[in-house]
Amino acid sequence: MSAAKLYFDYNATTPVDPAVLKLMAEVARDNFGNPSSGHCFGRPGAKLVEQARIQVAHLLRAESAAEICFTSGGTESDNLALKGVVMPLLLRGLKPHVIISEVEHPAILESCRFLEQAGAEITRLKVAGDGTLSAVQVANAIKDETVLVSLMLANNETGVIFPLREISTITRSRGVLLHTDAVQALGKVEIDVNELGVDMLSLSGHKIYGPKGVGALWLRSGIALEPLFHGGGQESGLRSGTENMIGIAALGHACEILSDRMKEEGCRIEKLRNELEFNLNAALDQELIFHGHRDFRVPNTISLSVPYIDGESLLAHLDLDDIAVSAGSACSSGEHQGSPVLRAMGLNSDLAQGSVRISLGRWTEPDEVSVFLEKFTTIVRRLWKISPLYQNR
Numbered sequence: 001m002s003a004a005k006l007y008f009d010y011n012a013t014t015p016v017d018p019a020v021l022k023l024m025a026e027v028a029r030d031n032f033g034n035p036s037s038g039h040c041f042g043r044p045g046a047k048l049v050e051q052a053r054i055q056v057a058h059l060l061r062a063e064s065a066a067e068i069c070f071t072s073g074g075t076e077s078d079n080l081a082l083k084g085v086v087m088p089l090l091l092r093g094l095k096p097h098v099i100i101s102e103v104e105h106p107a108i109l110e111s112c113r114f115l116e117q118a119g120a121e122i123t124r125l126k127v128a129g130d131g132t133l134s135a136v137q138v139a140n141a142i143k144d145e146t147v148l149v150s151l152m153l154a155n156n157e158t159g160v161i162f163p164l165r166e167i168s169t170i171t172r173s174r175g176v177l178l179h180t181d182a183v184q185a186l187g188k189v190e191i192d193v194n195e196l197g198v199d200m201l202s203l204s205g206h207k208i209y210g211p212k213g214v215g216a217l218w219l220r221s222g223i224a225l226e227p228l229f230h231g232g233g234q235e236s237g238l239r240s241g242t243e244n245m246i247g248i249a250a251l252g253h254a255c256e257i258l259s260d261r262m263k264e265e266g267c268r269i270e271k272l273r274n275e276l277e278f279n280l281n282a283a284l285d286q287e288l289i290f291h292g293h294r295d296f297r298v299p300n301t302i303s304l305s306v307p308y309i310d311g312e313s314l315l316a317h318l319d320l321d322d323i324a325v326s327a328g329s330a331c332s333s334g335e336h337q338g339s340p341v342l343r344a345m346g347l348n349s350d351l352a353q354g355s356v357r358i359s360l361g362r363w364t365e366p367d368e369v370s371v372f373l374e375k376f377t378t379i380v381r382r383l384w385k386i387s388p389l390y391q392n393r
């Protein structure tokens, strides 16, 4: 990455780790065989895929590598978990009930919209002002027809962590499956699928210093899903299609790197994040509004609103200075009401539109944080100067 450019958008995607990149080049060069071919060209590829399966399973503390199904990423894993459970029931003429939250990623929200149109009933749980959700809410929403609860482990915008461990006690006692979208949590918090008590977990390569276009669904042994893709029966029949060997090997290696250094990396990043958060607020007269629970959140994310400033113009000015952050206000519906996640947390549209997500990662250095602080502060002060709202506050 160019030294002059400042990347503070690790929740959007992460650069590929050089060690992973090296492995990808080697696999691309040395392993063109089809892993399903039983000959000497295919066998090494099959071995790579199985090794990656073990590496992913190890990071998740899964009981068996056979519980990992490789996919094209978080979106596909989420679709597979939801549709794989619900579609067979719809096809049998039943009306299954699914519980999610209002702040899930579009991969979950839109899959549920589709399932709703196909006849399923969906309950979307509200979150509190700090982005949290309680296990009691889940308990109260479960009914006889409930087949699945799907809740993210960590939110992509605020970093807020949901209490999946407590929720799993409830889903287990009520005989309901529990899926978690852990795309933003993996690598940031320790995950032990058995301790967490979930039944399915989605993850994505490009959020953990692997490449885009590869991910996995961890699936507890014994759970039967209807596949999304039908064909040659790869991935134990759950995901047909010739394996993305380069991506899968890369995902495995990215997981192995995390297994080794996640703890140390998390502490380092959290310290930088907390300093940046504190210093930004101090430098801008305590005017910033921070979103999300202060404790129940991943260590790398800051979600904030700058009052009296439009988030889009703040982002554009930061971009002119070669600083990459993300607008919490990205609005796919075009209504420009601001971030749906922050709106669900009760923020008014002005503050939701002025929101910014700053996310740190493996290569964020203290001197970059200092430059970020200085540039961000200068830009906000400049925009405040020309903001009538700020002048008349």
Ligand code: PLP
Pocket (backbone or CB within 6 Å): 011, 012, 072, 073, 074, 075, 076, 078, 105, 107, 152, 154, 155, 156, 181, 183, 184, 204, 205, 206, 213, 214, 215
């Ligand atoms: N779930 C969450 C929480 C995400 O943040 C993302 C990506 O931003 C996804 C799912 C989708 O993952 P992918 O980009 O691998 O399809």
